[in-house]
Amino acid sequence: MIPTQFDYVRADSVKQAIELLQDSNGEAKIIAGGHSLLPIMKFRITEPGKLVDISRIAELKGVKIEDDRVIVGAMTTHYEVANDPIVKQNIPVLAEAASQIGDIQIRNRGTIGGNIAHGDPVADLPAPALALDAELIIEGEDGMEAMSVDGFTLGPLITLLPENSIVTAVSFEIPPSHAKSTYLKFFHHATGYPVVGVAAVTGVNEDGVIDYARVGITGVGEVSYRARAVEEALVGQKVSEEVIQAASELATTDGEMGSDLFASEQYRENLSKVYTARALKSVLL
Amino acid sequence: MAIEAVNVSVTINGEKRSAEVEPRTLLVHYIRDHLNLTGTHIGCDTSQCGACSIMVNGKAVKSCTMLAVQADGMEITTVEGLGTVDNLNPMQTGFWEEHGLQCGYCTPGVMVAMMALLEDNPNPTDEEIRMGLEGVICRCTGYQFIVNAVKHAAKLMAEGKSLVGEGLSQ
Numbered sequence: 284m285i286p287t288q289f290d291y292v293r294a295d296s297v298k299q300a301i302e303l304l305q306d307s308n309g310e311a312k313i314i315a316g317g318h319s320l321l322p323i324m325k326f327r328i329t330e331p332g333k334l335v336d337i338s339r340i341a342e343l344k345g346v347k348i349e350d351d352r353v354i355v356g357a358m359t360t361h362y363e364v365a366n367d368p369i370v371k372q373n374i375p376v377l378a379e380a381a382s383q384i385g386d387i388q389i390r391n392r393g394t395i396g397g398n399i400a401h402g403d404p405v406a407d408l409p410a411p412a413l414a415l416d417a418e419l420i421i422e423g424e425d426g427m428e429a430m431s432v433d434g435f436t437l438g439p440l441i442t443l444l445p446e447n448s449i450v451t452a453v454s455f456e457i458p459p460s461h462a463k464s465t466y467l468k469f470f471h472h473a474t475g476y477p478v479v480g481v482a483a484v485t486g487v488n489e490d491g492v493i494d495y496a497r498v499g500i501t502g503v504g505e506v507s508y509r510a511r512a513v514e515e516a517l518v519g520q521k522v523s524e525e526v527i528q529a530a531s532e533l534a535t536t537d538g539e540m541g542s543d544l545f546a547s548e549q550y551r552e553n554l555s556k557v558y559t560a561r562a563l564k565s566v567l568l
Numbered sequence: 569m570a571i572e573a574v575n576v577s578v579t580i581n582g583e584k585r586s587a588e589v590e591p592r593t594l595l596v597h598y599i600r601d602h603l604n605l606t607g608t609h610i611g612c613d614t615s616q617c618g619a620c621s622i623m624v625n626g627k628a629v630k631s632c633t634m635l636a637v638q639a640d641g642m643e644i645t646t647v648e649g650l651g652t653v654d655n656l657n658p659m660q661t662g663f664w665e666e667h668g669l670q671c672g673y674c675t676p677g678v679m680v681a682m683m684a685l686l687e688d689n690p691n692p693t694d695e696e697i698r699m700g701l702e703g704v705i706c707r708c709t710g711y712q713f714i715v716n717a718v719k720h721a722a723k724l725m726a727e728g729k730s731l732v733g734e735g736l737s738q
Contacts, residue, residue: 314635385615
C-alpha cells in the first residue's frame with residue numbers, strides 16, 4: 284500500500300530537527316532509515332502529517348568510546364554496527380544481534396536509533412541493549428538527557444520518548460573484561476523477527492563462581508525486558524548445568540508473554556526458558 | 569491538505585534523471601512509474617521478498633521501503649544498469665548459463681543483491697551465497713540453480729570480466 288499524504292522536510296542538524304518537530308504541533312514524525320516507520324505507514328497504522336528526515340545529519344552517525352562506554356550514533360545502520368571494530372571488540376553481543384536483523388538489504392537501511400526508539404515489540408536490539416545497561420541519549424527542547432533502555436518501552440510503539448525530542452545516540456556499558464556474551468534467537472522464518480531473542484552477558488571468576496550476569500529478552504511479548512530473576516539466580520553460584528537450568532526456569536518471571544497466530548503464550552513461555560538455557564550454556568559452560 | 573510535490577534527482581545507471589513526485593512516493597514507484605525503468609519488480613511491498621532490490625550508493629536496499637525523496641542526489645543501480653542483451657555482465661551470464669531463473673519475476677532483485685554480495689566478497693562459499701540470499705525470495709528454483717549461477721558469475725569475475733556493466737559510470 285501507499286502511505287497517506289504527508290509533507291517532507293530534510294533536517295540538516297539535530298537542532299533544526301527539534302525546531303521542525305516543535306513547529307508541527309505534534310503532526311510530525313522523525314524518519315531515519317524508515318524500516319520501522321514506513322511499513323506501518325503503508326498499512327496506515329500511523330498517518331503523520333509531516334516527516335522530518337534526519338538521515339543526512341552527519342553528527343548522528345558513527346561509533347566512539349567515552350568514559351568506559353561505547354556510544355553509537357542513532358543513524359548508524361545495522362550493517363555498520365555489525366561490522367564496526369569498536370563494537371566487535373568491546374560489546375560483541377551488539378554486533379552479533381545487529382548481524383541477525385532482517386536481511387542484508389534491511390541491515391543496510393535500518394538504524395540502531397530507530398530499532399530501539401520505535402518501541403517495536405519484535406525488534407532485536409532491545410535484548411543486547413538491556414544486557415549492556417544501555418542508555419538512550421535524547422535531545423529535546425530542554426537540552427540533553429540520558430534515559431535507561433530498561434523501562435523505556437511501555438507498550439507496542441509506546442515509549443517514554445518526550446515530545447519534540449530525538450534519540451541521538453545509544454550508550455552501552457562495556458562489560459568486565461572477563462565477561463562472555465551471546466545473542467540467540469528463534470525467529471519467524473518469513474519475517475526474521477525474533478519469536479524469542481535472548482542476549483546474555485556473564486562473567487565467571489577464578490573460583491568458577493558467576494560474578495556478573497545480564498540477560499535481556501525480546502520478541503516474546505509487548506515489551507522486551509531484563510530477566511533479573513535469572514540474573515539473581517546465577518550470581519554467586521558455581522557454574523553447573525543444574526544452576527543454569529534452575530535459573531532459566533525463571534526466564535519469564537520479569538516479562539509478560541504474548542500470543543499470536545504464530546506462537547501461543549505457552550509456547551513462547553517454553554521458548555523463553557529453552558533459549559535462555561541455551562544462551563547461558565554457550566557463555567558459561 | 570495541499571501537499572507540495574518535490575523534485576527528486578538521481579543518477580540512475582550512470583544517467584542523471586529527475587521527476588516531480590509527491591513526498592509519499594516510494595522509491596520503487598519513482599523508478600518504475602516516473603523514470604519508466606520497469607526492470608525493478610514489486611513482489612510483496614512489505615520488505616520481505618526482495619524483488620525490488622536495487623543499489624543505492626553501492627549498497628543493496630529494498631526500494632519498496634524507502635521514499636523516493638530520501639534517495640535525492642544519490643547513485644542508483646537497477647537491473648537495467650548491469651548489462652545489455654548484447655553485452656551481458658558476468659552476473660547475467662551466470663544466470664543465463666546456469667539457468668538461475670524460471671519465471672524470472674524475482675531475478676532482477678536477486679541479481680542486484682548478488683552483485684552487492686560479490687563486491688563485498690568476490691569468492692563466496694555456497695553457504696555465504698545462501699546467507700546472501702536471505703533477503704530475496706524465489707518461488708521457482710529452490711535456490712540451487714541461483715547458487716550455481718552466482719558461483720559461475722564469481723568465476724567469470726575472477727577471470728577478469730568486470731562486474732560493472734556498460735551503463736554504469738562508476
